[in-house]
Amino acid sequence: MSSGSLTADRRFAYAQSLKDEGDFAAAAEVMAQALEEAPRWAEGRFTLAELLAAAGDGSGAIAAYRAYLKIEPADSMGAGARLALLGESAPASLPDAYVRRLFDQYATRFDSALVEKLKYRAPELLRAAIVAVAPDKRFARCFDLGCGTGLAGAAVRDLTAWLGGVDLSPAMVRAAEQKRVYDHLESGDMVKAVAALPAPCDLMLAADVLVYCGDLVPLFRAVALKSTGLFAFTVQRANGGTFALGPEQRFNHSRAYLSETATAAGFTVLALEDAVTRQEKGADVPGLLAVLSRAPA
Numbered sequence: 001m002s003s004g005s006l007t008a009d010r011r012f013a014y015a016q017s018l019k020d021e022g023d024f025a026a027a028a029e030v031m032a033q034a035l036e037e038a039p040r041w042a043e044g045r046f047t048l049a050e051l052l053a054a055a056g057d058g059s060g061a062i063a064a065y066r067a068y069l070k071i072e073p074a075d076s077m078g079a080g081a082r083l084a085l086l087g088e089s090a091p092a093s094l095p096d097a098y099v100r101r102l103f104d105q106y107a108t109r110f111d112s113a114l115v116e117k118l119k120y121r122a123p124e125l126l127r128a129a130i131v132a133v134a135p136d137k138r139f140a141r142c143f144d145l146g147c148g149t150g151l152a153g154a155a156v157r158d159l160t161a162w163l164g165g166v167d168l169s170p171a172m173v174r175a176a177e178q179k180r181v182y183d184h185l186e187s188g189d190m191v192k193a194v195a196a197l198p199a200p201c202d203l204m205l206a207a208d209v210l211v212y213c214g215d216l217v218p219l220f221r222a223v224a225l226k227s228t229g230l231f232a233f234t235v236q237r238a239n240g241g242t243f244a245l246g247p248e249q250r251f252n253h254s255r256a257y258l259s260e261t262a263t264a265a266g267f268t269v270l271a272l273e274d275a276v277t278r279q280e281k282g283a284d285v286p287g288l289l290a291v292l293s294r295a296p297a
């Protein structure tokens with residue numbers, strides 16, 4: 001990353017070497033000097049905030065993240081989530097620009113990273129749960145929310161006549177296109193894409209996507225309006241409360257919150273079970289798998 005100023009870039013490189021040596025306070029000092037040369041360098045502001053947080057200067061980090069947000073309100077680096085972890089109020093969802101940037105960078109190594117390293121199993125578990133509540137059913141229209149590279153789409157392809165997908169990250173959508181399992185793909189936000197569906201769907205999927213949204217009310221309402229069948233999804237489990245942002249910057253949702261939000265949106269809860277869909281640092285991540293229905297139970 002370059003600031004546009006040679007002096008700032010040199011100071012940044014020096015700050016990085018101090019950081020690598022574990023001297024976060026000295027690194028933050030040098031980074032602050034770099035920003036004197038390039039005050040509107042958003043990535044530099046974010047780096048300064050990270051260094052201050054690592055040095056234990058919480059109030060300094062908060063001020064630095066806020067300064068970054070003034071320069072880049074779209075928040076592609078996720079300062080809102082970092083502020084929440086420093087005790088500020090959490091955002092209701094992670095910003096689109098942050099999710100897009102994260103997955104645009106991740107797209108080419110996503111399948112191997114997720115399936116091989118993180119033991120990702122949401123697609124096959126969702127498929128099994130759908131078949132369990134609707135054995136022998138062939139769906140007419142399935143829409144895959146946050147389809148990513150198409151792992152979940154591929155898992156249900158034979159269950160549906162038509163398969164559409166949407167994802168915020170254009171690079172993930174390009175990877176999904178290469179799998180050639182979708183009839184329709186688009187880049188954009190899933191709530192808007194669902195609202196714009198030209199016809200309702202009898203299967204909606206969201207595999208490991210709701211972890212980027214805290215408040216699920218807008219999504220559940222939008223899906224309910226366009227659903228004539230099942231809505232199957234996975235989340236990371238919160239033990240109590242409603243939803244909360246975890247340290248790895250993914251939201252956790254409680255069983256009670258999911259059940260209440262689903263019912264309020266007009267769904268019947270057919271299944272809401274514990275499920276481990278992935279690992280993090282070698283340990284199972286506790287999750288939930290849900291199948292909701294808009295059709296009479």
Ligand SMILES: C[S@@+](CC[C@H](N)C(=O)[O-])C[C@H]1O[C@@H](n2cnc3c(N)ncnc32)[C@H](O)[C@@H]1O
Pocket residue numbers: 099100103122123145146147148149150151152166167168169172188189190191206207208209212
């Ligand atoms: C962990 S990946 C899972 C991808 C896929 N569902 C699978 O099972 O492999 C999460 C995906 O959700 C997408 N995403 C997150 N929030 C989104 C939103 N609001 N609208 C559309 N896509 C979203 C991300 O871009 C990313 O590709």
